[in-house]
Amino acid sequence: MGVAVAAxxxxxxxxxxxxxxxxxxxxxxxxxxAFLRDLADRIDAAVEPLLQANHADVDAGREQGLxxxxxxxxxxxxxxxxxxxxxxxxIANLDDPVGEVVEGWTLENGxxxxxxxxxxxxxxxxxxxxxNVTIDAAALCLKSGNAAVLRGSSxxxxxxxxxxxxxxxxxxxxxxxxxxVSLLSGGGHEQLEELATQEGxxxxxxxxxxxxxxxxxxxxxxxxxxYAAAGNCHVYVHQDADLExxxxxxxxxxxxxxxxxNSAETLLVHRDVARExxxxxxAKLSGAGVELVGDQRTRDSAGSVPVEDATxxxxxxxxxxxxxxxxxxxxxxxxIEHINRHGTGHxxxxxxxxxxxxxxxxxxxxxxxxxxxxxxxFTDGYEFGMGAEIGNSTQKLHARGxxxxxxxxxxxxxxxxxxxxRE
Numbered sequence: 001m002g003v004a005v006a007a008x009x010x011x012x013x014x015x016x017x018x019x020x021x022x023x024x025x026x027x028x029x030x031x032x033x034a035f036l037r038d039l040a041d042r043i044d045a046a047v048e049p050l051l052q053a054n055h056a057d058v059d060a061g062r063e064q065g066l067x068x069x070x071x072x073x074x075x076x077x078x079x080x081x082x083x084x085x086x087x088x089x090x091i092a093n094l095d096d097p098v099g100e101v102v103e104g105w106t107l108e109n110g111x112x113x114x115x116x117x118x119x120x121x122x123x124x125x126x127x128x129x130x131x132n133v134t135i136d137a138a139a140l141c142l143k144s145g146n147a148a149v150l151r152g153s154s155x156x157x158x159x160x161x162x163x164x165x166x167x168x169x170x171x172x173x174x175x176x177x178x179x180x181v182s183l184l185s186g187g188g189h190e191q192l193e194e195l196a197t198q199e200g201x202x203x204x205x206x207x208x209x210x211x212x213x214x215x216x217x218x219x220x221x222x223x224x225x226x227y228a229a230a231g232n233c234h235v236y237v238h239q240d241a242d243l244e245x246x247x248x249x250x251x252x253x254x255x256x257x258x259x260x261x262n263s264a265e266t267l268l269v270h271r272d273v274a275r276e277x278x279x280x281x282x283a284k285l286s287g288a289g290v291e292l293v294g295d296q297r298t299r300d301s302a303g304s305v306p307v308e309d310a311t312x313x314x315x316x317x318x319x320x321x322x323x324x325x326x327x328x329x330x331x332x333x334x335x336i337e338h339i340n341r342h343g344t345g346h347x348x349x350x351x352x353x354x355x356x357x358x359x360x361x362x363x364x365x366x367x368x369x370x371x372x373x374x375x376x377x378f379t380d381g382y383e384f385g386m387g388a389e390i391g392n393s394t395q396k397l398h399a400r401g402x403x404x405x406x407x408x409x410x411x412x413x414x415x416x417x418x419x420x421x422r423e
Contacts, residue, residue, distance in 0.1 A: 010194040014201035020177035021147040029096040035174035036092035043085040053158040069259030069320040073129040091387035117409040119145030121203035128209035131159035136388035144408040151184040196221040208391040228391020231261030231346035236335040238352040239272040246351040252375040262379040279303035297328035345394040347376040368401040
């Protein structure tokens with residue numbers, strides 16, 4: 001199993017990944033897709049031993065007192081493993097971004113200029129709890145011609161190690177460099193700092209985890225970092241909304257999987273529909289175990305549903321669980337202002353019967369994904385047709401939203417001439 005590299009230093013691992021990246025940049029689509037399809041088959045064939053490895057991680061996590069949101073992210077099921085394999089196959093079916101001509105033109109002097117997509121090089125992915133990221137990151141990086149250095153958390157060590165073995169076997173079968181994907185394990189903060197300072201070897205780091213991980217990287221990173229964002233996401237119900245739709249969208253956005261970054265943390269409702277909508281919607285949320293906090297007008301409109309007084313901090317909090325802040329607003333403009341002030345720029349939604357209102361919301365809300373009449377839970381590379389994602393970026397350079405194969409490329413200019421010289 002050539003992926004696990006605990007016996008090597010971080011610098012040695014990154015150097016080998018750099019060497020592999022030069023070969024991967026020239027790999028054909030057929031070579032890369034053969035690896036991906038074989039990897040998907042290996043995942044399908046190894047469900048039982050994979051789940052056994054994962055059960056060991058989950059049991060250890062519960063003993064260590066991991067919260068339920070982290071346990072949910074850590075846990076693999078038959079369905080999640082099948083989704084993982086399906087995502088790898090979908091990545092194989094995507095067009096190869098490497099070599100794609102973004103634009104091209106001919107200058108007056110006859111030079112032909114082409115702007116082409118090329119791999120970034122070595123992409124390091126640092127993540128907590130989620131073993132599926134091991135596969136998603138490996139598949140997306142390989143498809144886009146990048147070498148991957150993966151650093152999972154100790155809480156998923158057994159799961160990640162098993163998946164790394166599948167990746168190593170698939171790389172060998174496809175005759176791709178074994179250092180195309182490397183898994184770091186067993187290190188603490190010092191290892192993270194060393195990885196984040198591998199200038200000239202690591203071209204990009206993508207952290208996928210909580211604010212603690214991101215802050216730790218911000219303190220030490222000397223290589224570029226693309227932060228996969230926190231998600232303080234909102235659903236706003238406008239006065240002209242279909243209230244049955246609003247109830248369905250808001251409930252799904254909060255309850256369907258509350259521990260993930262695209263789950264809604266705040267519900268905003270226009271004052272004209274608050275007394276009609278809130279009693280039944282809040283009762284449904286409360287019945288699903290959601291702890292509710294809200295402003296005075298929310299509490300006045302809640303009927304018999306218990307709603308605690310929201311603090312200033314509640315509007316800025318990503319709960320990662322069954323808690324939601326609820327507010328009543330006087331206008332679309334007030335809702336937009338609230339979202340832009342308190343949100344994290346991840347995913348926000350409006351429920352409205354007006355195309356004009358929907359357009360105003362999507363133009364004014366400064367988030368990576370903005371929805372009209374749909375749940376925020378769709379901000380996901382898999383759901384967007386990308387096969388998978390490494391994370392969701394709320395940065396504006398160079399990628400925003402789900403990080404898929406195209407977001408893992410950069411560009412170069414290729415210029416062809418016939419002996420031109422500059423006067």
